[in-house]
Amino acid sequence: MSEDPRRLDLGPGEARRAMRLTDICRSPEGARDRQLQRGEAVSAHAARDGWMQVTAGRDGYTGWVLSDDLHKAPATTHRVAVRATHAYPEPNMKTRELASYGFGTELAVVDERHKFFETDAGFVPKAHLRPLDRPFSDPVTVAQLFFGTPYLWGGNSVFGLDCSGITQIACLACGLPCPGDSDMQEAELGQPTEDLRHGDLIFWKGHVAWVVDEQTILHANAHHMAVAYEPLGPAIARIEAQGDGKPTARKRL
Missing domain, CATH: 2.30.30.40 (SH3 Domains)
Known part of the structure; x- marks a missing residue:
């Protein structure tokens, strides 16, 4: 090979x-x-x-x-843990922001103020950051932060995601190693399962979706051109009807 x-x-x-x-x-x-x-x-x-x-x-x-x-930059200590945040030149939300950052952006905290962390990118609200060594526990909860995010081929951020991007960003936020593309994810993530429950992954050739519950998936897809919820049964039928086949794997992390 x-x-x-x-x-x-x-x-x-x-x-x-x-x-x-x-x-x-x-x-x-x-x-x-x-x-x-x-x-x-x-x-x-x-x-x-x-x-x-x-x-x-x-x-x-x-x-x-x-x-x-x-x-070349210092080691990061925190990640943005909300959908998006702003960095300011001083610890004052009324000042003009320096930049905007989406979930998963990594920053180095160098000092702490009352409601802000001073970082290598500016002052960021403390409530918007989470230490890298304190991962989330549920990747589906993370993935749901991206509901409505526009579809972007190869995207890995709140500004645009594809199916493997939303899978990876949710897994990494929970401390779960995850490759970047859906074929590698199918090969390397989890164990096969017949039934589906919250937190499982369902794969098609070139596509992957999070299972929210037995009846619902969440995925970045070109049909909606966004991260969207979709009933599982109709999604399986729609994807097969458009020529992309039946699911190829169901995996439990």
């Missing part, structure tokens, strides 16, 4: 972090495969014409990122 180019073993590289939400592309100037959120760690291996070949620390995913979107 040929080596999967998404997970090349490139050996040790220079540690860097994403400065902003940025695309992981299959080649310089190539198509987006996945995304890095601000603060995520990578190992940089090669440089070419303003691009760097990197391996993502979260899952070993390999691709090319714009060099200007990476920098």
Whole structure:
């Protein structure tokens, strides 16, 4: 079997972090495969014409990122734990914000004020951050934060997600290792199950959905062009009718 180019073993590289939400592309100037959120760690291996070949620390995913979107930065300590937040130049919500960040963005907290953490990106409301060493317990609850988020092929953030993106971001927030693409997720996540319950995953060829309950799934899909709830039975029938076949696996994490 040929080596999967998404997970090349490139050996040790220079540690860097994403400065902003940025695309992981299959080649310089190539198509987006996945995304890095601000603060995520990578190992940089090669440089070419303003691009760097990197391996993502979260899952070993390999691709090319714009060099200007990476920098050497301190280790992160917290993640944004709400749908979105703002960073301010001082601990005052009435000042003009410096930037907006979505769920899963990683920040380094350097000081604490009454209602704000001072971070390497500015002052962020304390209620919006959660320590990296305090994971969530239910990935479906995390996934539900993204209801209505627009569909984006290769997306990994609140600004746009695809089916494997919402699976990965929910798993990682709960401390569960998770690869980046749905075929790898089907191969590596969980154990097969016949019945379905809250927290299971159901797979089709090239697609994956969270099971909310026995009758309902939540998934980022091109039919709705958004993260949407859908009745399980009609979803299975619709996906088969559009030519994408029957479910290929049901997995319990």
